[in-house]
Structures are given as C-alpha cells and as structure tokens.
Amino acid sequence: MNNTSSFSPNSPFMYGLAAAVILFVFAQSFFFLIRAVRRAHAVGMDISIVRKTIGSTALFTLAPAFSIMLGVITLAKFLGLPLPWIRLSVIGAITYELPAATSTANALGISLSETVTDPSVFSAIAWVMTLGIIPSIVLPPLLIKKIQKGIVQIKTKDEKWGDIFMTSLFMGMISAFSGMVFSRVREGLPGLLPVAVLAVSALAMCICGLLVKKAHVKWLENYAMPFSMIAGMVFASCASSAFGL
Amino acid sequence: MEKNMNYSEYQEVTHRCGQLWIWSAVCIVLFVPVAVCLKYGAWPQFTSVLKGLLGVAPIYWTVGFIEVVTFTPMLGTAGTYLSFVTGNVSALKVPAALNAMESAGVKPATEEGEIVSTIAIATASIVTTIIIALGVLLFAQLTPVINSPALKPAFDNILPALFGGLGVVYISRNWKISIVPMVFMIVLFILVPSLGRSVGILVPAGIILALGASRIMYKKGWL
Numbered sequence: 503m504n505n506t507s508s509f510s511p512n513s514p515f516m517y518g519l520a521a522a523v524i525l526f527v528f529a530q531s532f533f534f535l536i537r538a539v540r541r542a543h544a545v546g547m548d549i550s551i552v553r554k555t556i557g558s559t560a561l562f563t564l565a566p567a568f569s570i571m572l573g574v575i576t577l578a579k580f581l582g583l584p585l586p587w588i589r590l591s592v593i594g595a596i597t598y599e600l601p602a603a604t605s606t607a608n609a610l611g612i613s614l615s616e617t618v619t620d621p622s623v624f625s626a627i628a629w630v631m632t633l634g635i636i637p638s639i640v641l642p643p644l645l646i647k648k649i650q651k652g653i654v655q656i657k658t659k660d661e662k663w664g665d666i667f668m669t670s671l672f673m674g675m676i677s678a679f680s681g682m683v684f685s686r687v688r689e690g691l692p693g694l695l696p697v698a699v700l701a702v703s704a705l706a707m708c709i710c711g712l713l714v715k716k717a718h719v720k721w722l723e724n725y726a727m728p729f730s731m732i733a734g735m736v737f738a739s740c741a742s743s744a745f746g747l
Numbered sequence: 748m749e750k751n752m753n754y755s756e757y758q759e760v761t762h763r764c765g766q767l768w769i770w771s772a773v774c775i776v777l778f779v780p781v782a783v784c785l786k787y788g789a790w791p792q793f794t795s796v797l798k799g800l801l802g803v804a805p806i807y808w809t810v811g812f813i814e815v816v817t818f819t820p821m822l823g824t825a826g827t828y829l830s831f832v833t834g835n836v837s838a839l840k841v842p843a844a845l846n847a848m849e850s851a852g853v854k855p856a857t858e859e860g861e862i863v864s865t866i867a868i869a870t871a872s873i874v875t876t877i878i879i880a881l882g883v884l885l886f887a888q889l890t891p892v893i894n895s896p897a898l899k900p901a902f903d904n905i906l907p908a909l910f911g912g913l914g915v916v917y918i919s920r921n922w923k924i925s926i927v928p929m930v931f932m933i934v935l936f937i938l939v940p941s942l943g944r945s946v947g948i949l950v951p952a953g954i955i956l957a958l959g960a961s962r963i964m965y966k967k968g969w970l
Contacts, residue, residue, distance in 0.1 A: 509787050519782055520883075526775055527833055527876050530768045534825045535869035537749075537764075541757065542862045544750045555847045555863055559870040562846060566839045567875040569905050571882035572893050578886070587883050588779055591876055592772065593834040598807060605802030610795055621789030628780040629791060630799035635834075637811035639776060642819065642831045643769045647762065649819045653856055663962075666970055668855050669921050670961045671821055672845060674928055674954030675837070678946055680914050681932025681953075683907045685943030695900065696907040703911025711915075727846045727912050734908030735901040742900035 509621040511582025520584040520591075527591050558724035565731055570596070577603065580614045585628060593635045606630040695738060695745040703734030754858045758824055765828030772832040810947040817951050821845070821855060825865040833872040837947065838906060842913055843871040849916055923970060927960035928953045 510516075542552050573596030577586035581603060589599050606627045607614045618624045657664030683700045686693030710726035713719040722729075749757060784790045814836055819827045821841055830840040844855075847867035853859035882889055892898070918925040932953055936942055942949060964970045 509789070515786055516783075519779055523775060523779065524876060524880060526772065527872065530772070530829060530832060531869045531872040531876070533764070533768070534829050534865055535873070537761075538825065538862050538865035538869065540749065542866075545858060545862070547859060547862060551851045551863065552866060555851060555866045556870050558850060559843050559847055559867040560874050562843060563839065563871045563874040564878070565905055566835065566909070567878035568882075568893070569902050570835060570839075570875060571879050571889075572902055574879055574882060575886070575890055575893060583883050583886060585779075587879060590834070591879055592776055592832060595835050595838070598803075602799070602803045602807075606795070606799030609798030609802065621783070621787035622791050622795075625780060625783045625787070625789045626791035626795045626799060628783050629796045630803065632776055632780050633796070633800055634803045634807045635811065636773075636776070637808045638814060638834075638836075639769065639773055639831055641812060641815040642827050643766050645815055646765075646819055646824070646827055649816065650824070653820045657856065663965060664856075665854065666924065666961050666965055667958065668820065669917075670924055670957040671817070671954055672855075673917060673921060673924050674952075674957040675817070675821070675841065675950050676910060676914050676917055676953075677925065677928035677932045677957065678949045678953040679837070679906060679910045680929065681936040681949070682943050682946045683910065683936075684933050685936040685940045687937055688940060696904055699904040700907040700911035700914075703908045704915040707912040707915040711919075724850045727850075727916075730912035730915075731905075731908045734911055735904060738904040738908070739897055739901040747900060 509619065509624070511585060511618060511624055516582065516584035520587045523588045524591055554724040558728065561725060561728040562731065564728070565735060572596075573599070576600065580617055581624070581627065582617060585624075585631075589631050593639055594631070598635055599631055602631045602634045603627050691746045695742060695747065698741065698745070699734045699738045702737040703730045706730035706733035757858075758861075761824045761828075765825060769828050769832060806945075813947065813951050817954055822868065823855065823861040823864045825861065826868040829865070829868050829872060833868075833875070835875070837950065838909070839871055839875070840868050842909055843867045845913065845917075923964060924957060924961050928957040931956055 539552055542549070570590055574583070574586045574590050576596065577589075577599060586599065590596065604614060607623075610623055610626060612623060618627065653664075656667050680700065683696045687697060707726055707730040710722050710729060714723045714726070749760060752760070815831065818830070818836055818841055822830050822844055826840070826844055830836050833840070844864035844867050847863050848855055848860050851859070851863045853863050855864065918929070932949070961970065
C-alpha cells in the first residue's frame with residue numbers, strides 16, 4: 503500500500519517527528535547542563551566560571567551553528583525541511599548526510615535536483631542516512647568505560663606523562679585540521695584564502711592575548727576565541743575577491 | 748543526593764544517566780525511518796538501502812569508530828554521551844570543550860574539567876538546536892541571506908577561522924609537542940591535496956605522531 507499521492511517531505515507528520523526529536527535533544531542537553539551546574543555548586547567551583555563558560559560558548563557556537571543551518575537549507579531543496587532538520591540535530595553533519603542522500607539517489611537511479619516526492623525513495627534515503635551514522639551513537643556507550651579506564655591507568659602510573667598524553671591527543675586533532683587548511687595551496691591564489699583566514703584568526707587571537715595580558719582587559723579572555731573566529735570569517739568575506747573568488 | 752557524592756560516585760551516576768539517554772537516542776533515531784515507512788506504507792527495497800549504504804558505510808563506520816576512540820578522552824563522561832547524540836563532534840563539540848577548559852584554566856580528565864566541558868558541550872548543543880530551529884521557522888526569509896555570495900566565503904572558511912585561534916592558544920603553550928604533528932600534517936596535505944576530504948581518518952594519525960614524538964621528548968627530558 504503505497505501512499506504516494508498523499509506524501510510530502512514537508513508534511514505536518516514529518517514536522518511532528520522533527521519536533522519530537524528536537525525536544526529530546528533539548529531535554530538531554532538541559533539535563534546535563536543543569537546537573538553540571540549543580541555539581542559546580544556542590545564542589546564549590548567559582549560560579550563566575552560557570553557563567554563565563556556558558557556566555558563564551560554560546561557566542562563561540564553561533565558561527566558553526568549558522569553553518570549547520572546552511573546544511574539544513576542545502577538538503578531541504580530535495581528532502582524537504584523536517585528530515586534534514588532531524589538528521590543535523592541528532593548525530594549528523596552535512597559532510598555525512600549529503601553523500602548518504604546522493605549515494606542512495608544514485609543507487610535508485612534518480613536525480614537530487616528536485617524535491618523527492620516518492621515515499622519509498624524518501625524512506626530509502628532516510629534509512630541510509632540513519633544506518634550510515636549508527637555506529638557513532640552505538641559505540642560510545644559500549645566503549646566509554648574501557649577508554650576512560652585506559653586514561654586513568656596512564657595518569658595514575660605517571661601524572662606528568664598523563665598530562666602530556668592528553669595534550670598530545672588535542673594537538674594531534676588540531677594538527678590534522680590545521681594541516682587540512684593547506685590542502686588547496688597548489689590551486690594558486692584561491693587555494694591560499696583558507697591559509698590567510700587561518701593566519702588572520704591566529705593573529706586576532708594573539709592580539710586578544712596581548713590585550714588580556716598587557717592591557718589587563720580581563721573580560722576578553724573568555725571571548726577571544728569567538729572574536730578571532732569572527733575576524734577570520736569577516737576577512738574571508740571581504741578578501742575573497744582579492745583571492746580570485 | 749548527588750551533592751554529597753564523591754567524584755567517582757558522581758561519575759558512576761553520570762554513566763548510568765548517559766547510558767539511559769544515549770540508548771533512548773538510538774531508539775528515537777531508528778524510530779524516524781520506521782515511522783516514515785509505517786505512515787506512508789513505503790518500506791524501501793532491501794537492495795536499494797544496501798546499495799546506498801555500500802557507498803557510504805565503509806568510510807562512515809570506520810570514521811565513526813575512530814571518532815569515538817579518539818574524542819572520548821577529550822570530551823569527558825557527560826560530554827561524550829551528549830556529543831555523540833547531538834553530532835558535529837570534531838568541528839564544534841571538541842573545540843567548544845577545549846576552548847572552555849582553556850579559558851577556565853582547568854585540565855581535561857579532572858572533576859573541574861568534566862564540569863566545564865559538560866557545560867560547554869550542553870550550551871553548544873542548545874544554541875545549535877535553537878539556531879537550526881529558527882532557521883527552519885524563518886526558512887523563506889533566511890535562505891537568500893544565507894546563500895548570498897558575500898557570505899559564502901565566510902561559511903566556507905569556518906574551519907580555518909576556528910583552528911587558527913585554537914591552534915595559536917595550544918601551540919604557544921605546548922610548542923614542543925606541536926612541531927612534529929603540525930609540520931607533518933602541513934607537508935602531507937600540500938603533497939596529497941585529496942586527503943582534505945578525509946581529515947577524519949588523519950586525526951588518529953596526527954594523534955599517534957604527537958604521542959610518539961612527545962614520548963621520545965619526555966624520555967629525553969625535553970618536556
């Protein structure tokens with residue numbers, strides 16, 4: 503029984519599903535936020551740290567959140583709004599979801615140039631999107647205790663090496679993502695824009711650091727990251743034509 | 748009462764709550780396609796799903812496993828249970844946690860680090876969800892603005908803008924640890940530009956390299 507005639511990827515039913523998923527994400531986020539704030543109180547942590555963490559993270563998140571929203575809008579062209587809204591609010595990222603939708607469309611021999619109106623195509627895409635990312639949500643509860651036990655063992659054995667170990671983990675990630683910025687330099691001038699953006703953001707962070715340390719602009723300490731990020735993005739927008747884009 | 752618990756008891760409760768939330772999230776995530784199929788009587792052919800999945804699963808499942816193993820120590824307990832449900836782990840949740848811990852002057856894998864990273868990750872999840880919801884509500888009005896050619900380069904360069912600032916903080920404080928992985932990654936990406944599409948796989952390579960170099964320097968007393 504195929505309900506093709508009544509199917510719309512933007513139906514109230516799909517919006518209802520999306521609303522339920524979003525409510526779940528909100529509930530989980532607020533649960534852990536409130537619990538962490540209560541714990542901060544219980545262990546006597548300075549409440550100003552909590553406030554500053556919330557304020558600076560909220561500001562820091564704005565640009566990436568807009569970018570994720572851009573992903574929803576991109577996918578909405580052929581999948582309607584609710585499914586991309588669900589997928590990018592739970593586990594997903596545009597780098598996963600777009601190839602998953604494209605791969606399924608190719609397998610079914612259809613084009614993703616216009617909105618999907620066949621429910622079986624739509625459901626096939628929804629299944630591939632879901633099953634494609636399922637290990638990312640199933641593995642953490644299975645592995646987390648084992649991974650943390652390993653970290654505790656390293657720290658207990660040699661505390662200084664434990665700290666260096668953790669710093670090396672972060673440095674490994676930062677080096678991979680920073681290195682990626684250089685992947686287009688052989689394309690000429692347009693490929694140098696990401697490198698210039700990286701440099702401008704780094705420079706803005708250095709200026710913020712100097713203002714905090716030398717000019718004692720203490721409040722800037724928590725907002726240095728979002729400011730340098732915005733500086734990099736504004737530079738990208740203003741300078742793109744100079745880089746031949 | 749959680750208030751009177753010591754850290755390890757508190758962590759145990761966090762694990763129990765986290766397991767409950769994350770397995771509920773698994774059910775909800777799987778319920779979405781099931782609900783679509785039931786509502787519209789449109790179960791897809793098994794072969795269609797399999798063919799679509801074959802195009803993405805080998806890489807996604809590998810990257811998924813790598814992300815869980817590499818990011819879990821950085822995110823903390825509650826942060827892990829929350830980040831892997833809300834997604835965008837490497838481009839948002841880990842940098843948010845890292846930035847918050849650095850600003851607050853607390854170390855990862857400590858109680859203060861756990862509290863600060865949880866607050867940062869939860870805040871990032873809430874703000875992202877609100878922004879996406881606003882984007883959906885204001886879809887017609889926002890689409891031309893967000894798709895405008897003037898803003899495109901800014902959104903295309905979010906990662907360089909993010910890692911420029913974050914890199915400076917970390918490299919300036921740990922420059923000895925950063926040299927080997929940074930130089931290796933920059934040279935590698937210049938020589939093999941196509942790797943830019945599979946950065947997720949190179950994160951563990953960067954970590955192994957950083958750990959190896961740090962271990963040698965630590966043994967030699969350089970750190």
